[in-house]
Amino acid sequence: MGRDELNVTLASLAQGRLSRRQFLHGTGVALGTAALAACGQTATPTSTEPVAVGSLLDATGPINIYGTPLIDATKFAIDDINSKGGVLSRQLKLTSFDTQSTNDKYVQYANQLMLETKAAVIMGGITSASREAIRPAIDRNKQLYFYNEQYEGGVCDKFVFCTGVVPSQQLSTLVGWTMTNVGKTVYTLAADYNYGHISSDWVKFYLSQGGGQLLGVDFIPLDVSDFASTITKLQQRKPAAVMSLLVGGNHIAFYRQFAAAGLQDKMKIVSPTFGLGNEQVVLAPNESKGITVSYPYYQELTNSTNQKWVSDWHTRYGSGYPYITDSANAGWVGWHLWALAVNKAGSLDRDKVIKALESGLSFDAPEGTVRLDPKSHHLTHNVNIAQTNANHGFDIIQTFNAISPDPQGQCDLIGNPDQHTQFTPSLS
Secondary structure, X not given: OOHHHHHHHHXXXXXXXXXXXXXXXXXXXXXXXXXHOOOOOOOOOOOOOOEEEEEEEOOOOOOHHHHHHHHHHHHHHXXXXXXXXXXXXXXXXXXXXXXXXXXXXXXXXXXXXXXHHOOOOEEEOOOHHHHHHHHHHHHHOOOOEEEOOOOOOOEEOOOEXXXXXXXXXXXXXXXXXHHHHOOOEEXXXXXXXXXXXXXXXXXXXXXXXXXXXXXXEEEEOOOOOOOHHHHHHHHHHOOOEEEEEOOOHHHHHHHHHHHHOOOOOOOEEEEOOOOOOOHHHHOOHHHHOOOEEEEOOOOOOOOHHHHHHHHHHHHHHOOOOOOOOHHHHHHHHHHHHHHHHHHHHOOOOHHHHHHHHOOOOEEEEOOEEEEEOOOOOOEEEEEEEEEEOOOOOEEEEEEEEEEOOOOOOOOOOOOOOOOOEEOOOOOO
């Protein structure tokens, strides 16, 4: 029940239009503590009962190659927060759903977490399509929501917080590195949904800024695994670099087919998505040789926080865990930033928690110290350029420190909390 609906019900009760029996049993609302809160907003705690929180991630389906590390990071983060006293001296109780790489499931389970579970916060979504599928309901119910994945950027929404790296941090550095070290002609391959389309526009934007040339763009549906026609185009156009914005288990086939066609010595693959699904683990070293990527987090980072986190992760999940991804780091950060904000606010009240989040919280993350930008609800990240190695991992070759998530200042949720939009690059 939303706040407006509840107010009408209470007014009807006061004016005698609704019996107390109808109020208690017909509406399903109990008089008392947290039940008078609106969806997504829990009242100040009066007990030590667990705090309900929710997770929406793909354990199955073609996107589960990204879901698995995020699910593992979520469970680890919840246990870590609970081991340190939880929030407000209350333990967290996680309700998680396998969204099965299906946007309909995202909508169904998001509504269930808001209306039935009454989750204090919902975290999840992997593809941008899944995020945008549930965001209207998030806004309608004024539900606090964290999206813990790299994406095409630009979401500006009072109820949404994004911990993943965005193009102004990731593609700006990767495109710049490519033009300096590989060449200025680029052919883009992108997954055929909003992430791929908007990100390809960012590639074009940064190429034009640096005097580069975009030779072509192919949008590839997520279910495609035969790249013969794409390989032929690359052989004909001869770009210096191939920008891969490919996504999902089926698209791993491109890298294998690219290597089999003998293109590795003729052009270089650069990518802001390769490695998020542990493609470098699945492929043989000769198939992934020389691919260059850009992320805040790699398992190989040598800072003390990451070294402890990697050790603790392997203690929990086993030394044979394939590789800890940037997505796992972003999920860990999201849960801990929310817990910090709740404890700082001294309340689970949504507006108070948002105010605490907007105070400029920082967190010592495995990737390094991150800071939440109050105006955009995104993080300032260090971004590292790295290349695949023979050990199914990455060698870091260049680092860019503390890059702003919104350098053009388009999003200002402090000055204008009602923006609820997504900014995209202007290519005019």
